[in-house]
Amino acid sequence: MSIDMSQARTASNPGTDAAPAQEKSLGELLGDLTRESSNLIRQEVNLAKVEIKDKMSVLAKDVVKIAAGGALAYAGLIVLLIGIGHLLDLLMPTWLAFTLVGAIVAGVGGFLAMSAVNALKQADLAPHQTVETLKEDAQWAKQQIR
Secondary structure, X not given: OOOOHHHHHHOOOOOOOOOOHHHOOHHHHHHHHHHHHHHHHHHHHXXXXXXXXXXXXXXXXXXXXXXXXXXXXXXXXXXXXXXXXXXXXXXXXXXXHHHHHHHHHHHHHHHHHHXXXXXXXXXXXOOHHHHHHHHHHHHHHHHHHO
16 A cells, blocks of 8 residues: 655645745744644554554464464374374384374474574564655655745
8 A cells, every 4th residue: 555645745725825835924834834744644654554564464474384383393292292102002113103203293393383483583574664754754844844
């Protein structure tokens, strides 16, 4: 979602005259600046909300992967424990089969969890677009005051 900042900077208030800046009083100029600043702040907040929402959806996917990896690793541990139990009770082929299955499930779960943790470490959650537009807005406000 893109917010058009040019409208906030160029829009005139329909209730005031479209007089050039040289003919406006100081009070009118300050009123215009206040209105434009409040519009700008509202748009910046909306931009930040959209940007953070997008970043949170990526974060949520990685959290689901961690949970799935943990569940698979837990299931693998249970199967490994069953294999150890059969080791004590039965001959080698049965416990070996359960142990191999458990090791594979635990390995897949561990791999899934580690890949999600690495993805979270690399995730950049800072709202860069909002920071950039705030810098632009600060420069614009400085120019309006001159």
